[in-house]
Amino acid sequence: xxxxxxxxxxxxxxxxxxxxxxxxxxxxxxxxxxxxxxxxxxxxxxxxxxxxxxxxxxxxxxxxxxxxxxxxxxxxxxxxxxxxxxxxxxxxxxxxxxxxxxxxxxxxxxxxxxxxxxxxxxxxxxxxxxxxxxxxxxxxxxxxxxxxxxxxxxxxxxxxxxxxxxxxxxxxxxxxxxxxxxxxxxxxxxxxxxxxxxxxxxxxxxxxxxxx
Amino acid sequence: xxxxxxxxxxxxxxxxxxxxxxxxxxxxxxxxxxxxxxxxxxxxxxxxxxxxxxxxxxxxxxxxxxxxxxxxxxxxxxxxxxxxxxxxxxxxxxxxxxxxxxxxxxxxxxxxxxxxxxxxxxxxxxxxxxxxxxxxxxxxxxxxxxxxxxxxxxxxxxxxxxxxxxxxxxxxxxxxxxxxxxxxxxxxxxxxxxxxxxxxxxxxxxxxxxxxxxxxxxxxxxxxxxxxxxxxxxxxxxxxxxxxxxxxxxxxxxxxxxxxxxxxxxxxxxxxxxxxxxxxxxxxxxxxxxxxxxxxxxxxxxxxxxxxxxxxxxxxxxxxxxxxxxxxxxxxxxxxxxxxxxxxxxxxxxxxxxxxxxxxxxxxxxxxxxxxxxxxxxxxxxxxxxxxxxxxxxxxxxxxxxxxxxxxxxxxxxxxxxxxxxxxxxxxxxxxxxxxxxxxxxxxxxxxxxxxxxxxxxxxxxxxxxxxxxxxxxxxxxxxxxxxxxxxxxxxxxxxxxxxxxxxxxxxxxxxxxxxxxxxxxxxxxxxxxxxxxxxxxxxxxxxxxxxxxxxxxxxxxxxxxxxxxxxxxxxxxx
Ligand code: B1M
Numbered sequence: 001x002x003x004x005x006x007x008x009x010x011x012x013x014x015x016x017x018x019x020x021x022x023x024x025x026x027x028x029x030x031x032x033x034x035x036x037x038x039x040x041x042x043x044x045x046x047x048x049x050x051x052x053x054x055x056x057x058x059x060x061x062x063x064x065x066x067x068x069x070x071x072x073x074x075x076x077x078x079x080x081x082x083x084x085x086x087x088x089x090x091x092x093x094x095x096x097x098x099x100x101x102x103x104x105x106x107x108x109x110x111x112x113x114x115x116x117x118x119x120x121x122x123x124x125x126x127x128x129x130x131x132x133x134x135x136x137x138x139x140x141x142x143x144x145x146x147x148x149x150x151x152x153x154x155x156x157x158x159x160x161x162x163x164x165x166x167x168x169x170x171x172x173x174x175x176x177x178x179x180x181x182x183x184x185x186x187x188x189x190x191x192x193x194x195x196x197x198x199x200x201x202x203x204x205x206x207x208x209x210x211x212x
Numbered sequence: 213x214x215x216x217x218x219x220x221x222x223x224x225x226x227x228x229x230x231x232x233x234x235x236x237x238x239x240x241x242x243x244x245x246x247x248x249x250x251x252x253x254x255x256x257x258x259x260x261x262x263x264x265x266x267x268x269x270x271x272x273x274x275x276x277x278x279x280x281x282x283x284x285x286x287x288x289x290x291x292x293x294x295x296x297x298x299x300x301x302x303x304x305x306x307x308x309x310x311x312x313x314x315x316x317x318x319x320x321x322x323x324x325x326x327x328x329x330x331x332x333x334x335x336x337x338x339x340x341x342x343x344x345x346x347x348x349x350x351x352x353x354x355x356x357x358x359x360x361x362x363x364x365x366x367x368x369x370x371x372x373x374x375x376x377x378x379x380x381x382x383x384x385x386x387x388x389x390x391x392x393x394x395x396x397x398x399x400x401x402x403x404x405x406x407x408x409x410x411x412x413x414x415x416x417x418x419x420x421x422x423x424x425x426x427x428x429x430x431x432x433x434x435x436x437x438x439x440x441x442x443x444x445x446x447x448x449x450x451x452x453x454x455x456x457x458x459x460x461x462x463x464x465x466x467x468x469x470x471x472x473x474x475x476x477x478x479x480x481x482x483x484x485x486x487x488x489x490x491x492x493x494x495x496x497x498x499x500x501x502x503x504x505x506x507x508x509x510x511x512x513x514x515x516x517x518x519x520x521x522x523x524x525x526x527x528x529x530x531x532x533x534x535x536x537x538x539x540x541x542x543x544x545x546x547x548x549x550x551x552x553x554x555x556x557x558x559x560x561x562x563x564x565x566x567x568x569x570x571x572x573x574x575x576x577x578x579x580x581x582x583x584x585x586x587x588x589x590x591x592x593x594x595x596x597x598x599x600x601x602x603x604x605x606x607x608x609x610x611x612x613x614x615x616x617x618x619x620x621x622x623x624x625x626x627x628x629x630x631x632x633x634x635x636x637x638x639x640x641x642x643x644x645x646x647x648x649x650x651x652x653x654x655x656x657x658x659x660x661x662x663x664x665x666x667x668x669x670x671x672x673x674x675x676x677x678x679x680x681x682x683x684x685x686x687x688x689x690x691x692x693x694x695x696x697x698x699x700x701x702x703x704x705x706x707x708x709x710x711x712x713x714x715x716x717x718x719x720x721x722x723x724x725x726x727x728x729x730x731x732x733x734x735x736x737x738x739x740x741x742x743x744x745x746x747x748x749x750x751x752x753x754x755x756x757x758x759x760x761x762x763x764x765x766x767x768x769x770x771x772x773x774x775x776x777x778x779x780x781x782x783x784x785x786x787x
Contacts, residue, residue, distance in 0.1 A: 055672040058656055058679060060782045098508030100772035103781070125509055150251060150437075150445040151507040182252050184272050 001031065004039040007072065011044025014064030016071045023072045033076055034085050038116070041072045045114025049199035052111075059107065062198070066110035073113070088116040089209045092134045092172075093144035094126035096155035101148035104178060104198075108144065111198040112205060128155070128162035135168050141212065142205060145191075147178040156181075157189040173208050177201060216294060218242060219262055219302040233259065233266070233292040233301070238435045241460075245305040247598055249437025249446050250290035252276070254598075256305055257289040264299030266292045311606040311626060312410045312428035313714045316555060316744035317736060326418050327536065327753040328384045328401060328485035332394065335377040346372055350388070353381070359388045361522070363531075367391075382484055384534040385520070385753055389484065400424075400483045402469060403746035405548065406461070406490035406498060407431065408440055408572065409596065409605070410711065412743045413468040415476065416750050418485065423747065425476055427468045432460045433497075438598060439572045440493040444507040458500045466529050480529055487536045489746040491546035491573075495537060498526070509772065511543035518547075518759055536749060536756065539763035544588030549575045550759050550766075551745025556707050556738060558584070559762065563704030564696075566689065566728075569741070570595055570713045574685040577766070578692040580702075584766040585695050589688030589777075594681035595636035595712040602668045604633030612715055614641035614665055616648055623665050631666045637715035639678055642670055644720035647787055654787045679785045682726050687771075687780035689728060694776060695769055700728045709741040724787050 003026050010018040019041070026036050048065045051057045080086055091112055095105050102124045109119045120138050122130055131143060143163075147153045156176050163169045175193040176186050186194035193208060195201035213226045216236070227236050234257055237244050247254035255276035266287070273288050286304065333353050336342060344352075346368050347359060359365070371379075371391050382390035382399060403414040408431060415425040436446045436457060447453035473480050488498060492513050496503035501514045516539055523533035538547025549569060558565055558579045567577040572593050578585045597603030597610070604610040609632035614623045623638070625631045634642065642665055646652035651660050656679050663670045693699070706727060708716065718732040727735065749755040771777045 055676055056657060058676055058785060060785050061655065063782060100509050103778060149508065150249070150441050151448060151504075154448070180248070180251060180253060182272065183275070184252060184270075 001035070001039070003029065003031070004035060004043070007036065007040030008044035008047065011041055011065050011069045011072070012047050014061065014068050016068040019068045019072045020075060023075050027075075027079075033079055037073070037076060037086055041069045042114055042116055045069050045111065049111050049114070049202060053197060053199040059103065062107055062110070066107075066114060069114050070110070083118075086116065087118050089141040089205070089212075090118045090120070090138060091142045091144055091205065092120045092122065092131070092138055092140040093146070094122035094131065094134075095124040095146045095148075096152050096159065097125055097127045098155060099147050099149050099152035100124045101146070101178075104148065105144075105146035108146065108177065108195075108198045108201045111202050115202045115206065117205065128159040131159050132162060132166050132168060135163070135172060140172060142208060143172045143174050144201070145174070145176045147176070147181060150180045153178075153180060153185065156191070160190050175201070175204055175208070214294060214297040214299070216298075217263075217300045219260075219300055227294060229295065231294050233289040233294060234435075236294070237289060237303075238456075241432070242303070243306045244289060244303050244435060246290065246435050247438040247442070247593065249442035251437075251442070251445070252288070252290060254438075255288065258286050258304035259289050259292070260302040260304060261285045261287050262300040262302055265296045266294055266299060309607050310410055310430055311711075312412060312430075313711050313740045314412050314414075314426050314428055314743060315739045316741060317738040324421065325752045325754055326401075326421060327487075327750050327756075328382065328389075328399060328418050328534070330392070330396070330399060330419075331381045331383055333379060333381055335372070337377045349377075350381075357381070357383060357386055357388050361389060364388070364390060384485060385756070387534070389534055390532050398478070398482055400478055401485035401487070401750040402472065402483060403487045403743065403750055404465060404468075404489070405551075405740060405743035405746055406465075406488060406494045407548070407711075407742070408443075408491065408494060409434065409438070411464060411468070412740060413465070413472065414743060414747050415472045415478075416747060418750065421751050425472055427471055429464055429468060431494075432464045433457050438593060438596075440491065440503075441507055443497070444493065444503055447502060448504060448507075454497065454500060454502045457497050461494075461497060462526060466527055469527070469529060481532065483530060484533045485536065485750055486523055486527075486530070486533055487538070487746045487749045489538045489547045489551035489742045491548050492540045492543050493546075495540060495547050499537070500526075506543035513540055513543045516540045516542075516763065518756060518763070538745070538749075539759055541586060541763050541766050542588070542768045544573060545575055545577075545586050545766070545768060548742035548745075549577065549586070550762050551743075551749075552709050552738075552741035553577060553584070553745075553762050553766075554748055554755055554758060555741040555744035556709075558707075559758075561705075564698060564702050566692075566703055566706045567709065567741075568685070568689070568706065568713065569709040570685060571710050572596060572598070574688060576685070576688045576692055578689075578696055580696040580698055583696070584762065585692045585769060586766050587688050587692055587769045587771050589684045589771055591681040591684045592677070594639070594677045597633065597635050597639075599677045600634070600639060600674045601671050602633045603639070603674070604635055606635045606637070606711060606715060609633065610635045611638040611642075611665060611668060613717065614638055614645050615717075616645050619649075621645060621665060625666075631668055634665065634668050634670075635715065636712045637717070638665075639670070639674065640724065640726070641717055641720050643675065643678060643787070644717075644723050646670070647723070652787070656785065656787060682724060683781050683784040686726055686728075686784040687777050690780040690784070691769060691771060691774055691777050693728070695767075700730065703728060703730050704734060706730060706735045707738050707741070708735065709738050713737055714739050725784055
């Protein structure tokens with residue numbers, strides 16, 4: 001549908017106002033929420049993810065597009081009665097204890113949101129206890145941890161060990177990422193997955209969720 | 213024990229079976245690049261396995277090495293364990309001979325008030341009528357002087373009599389630290405700038421208050437990782453980590469001191485004062501204090517005030533000297549910055565001045581009227597050539613400048629010869645040239661598939677890394693300006709310190725928006741301001757008070773919790 005393609009293109013262009021206009025227009029035309037979200041907003045973010053991965057665009061462009069996508073989502077969210085087919089899964093995410101870097105984690109969150117997931121962002125400096133609480137409260141499918149410092153990476157293991165101790169480890173899949181994190185480290189600490197960048201994070205989450 | 217031979221020097225070592233190769237290199241003091249400190253994400257510690265069997269190629273190596281390298285038996289030292297006798301390996305990347313900046317923009321006249329000096333004395337020998345103690349006799353020369361050293365007290369009675377109650381006092385600040393004979397003349401001081409990457413020592417003649425010699429070295433801790441956090445990470449993982457890093461550092465400082473002594477025919481015993489300016493982490497390690505708690509939030513250092521200690525606590529070769537350690541401001545604004553503020557005389561200069569020390573961390577100080585604002589921003593290694601596909605630290609074979617003439621690209625290579633890589637300053641120029649030629653757009657996208665400078669390819673990823681580093685510095689500057697409520701037109705001068713800072717082209721730095729828009733004539737590349745500050749304190753003891761004042765006065769703005777930082781960081785990623 002032309003209007004959905006236009007929504008996607010406006011997300012790609014990062015034109016927040018245009019996205020809002022078009023989403024409202026699409027609603028007036030009685031296009032289904034599922035279609036507006038999947039074929040409009042998320043389709044646009046998918047393209048952005050691809051371009052980011054190929055280094056064609058960088059952090060500022062992704063953020064602008066993500067904001068445009070979110071503006072559209074904000075209109076639609078209150079209208080969602082049945083989230084089936086719209087929300088693909090729930091993810092709790094945070095930057096580990098002692099670490100205050102959040103730009104990369106935010107990008108990952110936005111990209112995941114742009115791929116149809118519900119994100120509960122615990123922010124920065126998140127202690128293992130806070131992860132535990134959030135899992136108990138939100139019952140997510142996946143827990144994501146980000147670390148940008150070589151000295152806070154060990155906190156990822158501490159968190160995983162705490163989840164084990166609390167008997168929560170089997171209830172969630174754990175994924176990790178951040179510049180100094182390597183796939184070998186992820187395996188070593190017993191995480192279920194590692195992603196190098198935001199679009200890889202989407203692929204990883206998709207594959208984990210599809211196996212569920 | 214098994215034998216291993218290191219090529220091409222044919223160094224033969226005996227090591228424990230099962231040892232990790234990078235650890236062997238570290239322990240035996242064999243030079244190899246290792247930016248990440250063995251975490252498996254930099255791929256720098258390449259060796260060629262020429263003979264023998266080691267553990268099998270693992271996933272890290274498969275990920276980091278090209279097929280062509282694997283075929284040539286290239287491996288990563290950090291991933292290798294030595295499991296058989298008679299192994300031969302060749303180190304591929306040695307730590308380069310780094311171009312070390314030792315000079316400072318302006319020569320500064322120290323006041324004639326040196327930190328350590330000689331004072332002649334002549335005392336009445338004791339008699340039955342005058343039975344005062346030796347110490348009272350000595351103290352009567354000048355009541356402002358004090359005496360603390362038990363070792364000296366032990367020798368005092370003999371010395372006074374040997375010298376016939378006439379000689380010279382060696383005075384550090386106001387403390388009598390030694391007694392010499394009356395013909396004794398020459399005393400010396402050594403100033404150290406201890407950087408994460410490089411170390412510079414300056415030998416000063418404390419009699420004529422002049423510089424006699426300079427020696428610079430690569431920081432030997434580099435085999436434990438290129439940035440301070442990798443070093444701390446090593447400390448966190450090894451119970452004797454602080455000790456190990458402390459020892460390799462002190463060994464190198466002692467080598468410099470010994471070299472000074474040999475080259476200039478100076479007695480080690482005649483060196484009486486040492487000053488130390490280093491970032492907070494280096495200062496902690498110098499003192500043998502764990503910097504662990506600096507490395508994660510809330511980043512608290514073990515101490516901040518300046519210290520004066522006996523040199524024998526640190527240096528076995530200097531039993532009688534005193535050490536002065538510059539005060540710190542915070543976990544990421546250290547004594548090197550306080551020394552730099554002193555060297556540039558920031559507090560006394562008129563107008564609003566920005567002082568920036570650019571390395572893997574960018575420390576920024578903004579002086580507005582009589583206030584000092586500071587922040588530490590995390591640039592990352594791009595300015596030192598780290599994380600850049602063909603990046604190199606400023607050393608032989610590195611492209612350090614690139615420019616356009618009549619539409620054609622020209623470049624210069626350090627030491628002449630063929631280009632092997634590119635430095636941060638070279639990359640900065642290259643980006644400016646690419647923007648000029650329209651090859652790069654203002655968002656940082658390369659339009660052409662490939663761009664070469666000589667044989668060196670600049671990739672899209674390199675540009676992205678550079679954007680992060682550049683913007684982190686610029687965003688830090690913006691946050692300080694907002695805190696001080698001043699606009700661009702109110703900045704009178706910019707001083708740029710640090711190795712990278714010494715080589716940058718001012719015009720290009722303005723063009724790519726690393727620096728705020730001011731006239732390039734008001735931008736000064738000052739060189740090694742930390743080393744200069746360390747020298748000045750030896751020449752003028754009042755600087756101790758000044759340093760104290762600066763470290764108390766300076767306001768530290770934490771960027772980690774600053775919401776404006778992120779806004780500017782994203783904004784200034786563009787060129
Ligand atoms: C859950 O699953 C996943 C999956 C994928 C995941 C994931 C989670 N999380 C991330 N990913 C992945 O996807 C993202 C998008 O593709 C990617 O995220 P990234 O975060 O990698 O990428 C972002 C999109 C862009 N990248 C960034 O945002 C990081 C950029 C650099 C410049 C950086 C910044 C901006 C900052 N810093 Co910091 N900082 C540096 C960085 C150096 C560099 N050039 O990279 C780095 C990381 N910092 C460092 C340091 C030392 C520090 N920093 C500090 C502070 C800061 C600022 C406040 C100034 C700022 C943070 C702002 C903020 N709110 O985030 C301090 C500590 C703060 C703390 N406790 O966290 C301080 C300790 C010191 C200081 N001087 O300030 C260094 C770490 C060195 C090391 N060996 O560990 C550093 C490499 C720079 C350096 N000096 O070398 C992937 O990693």
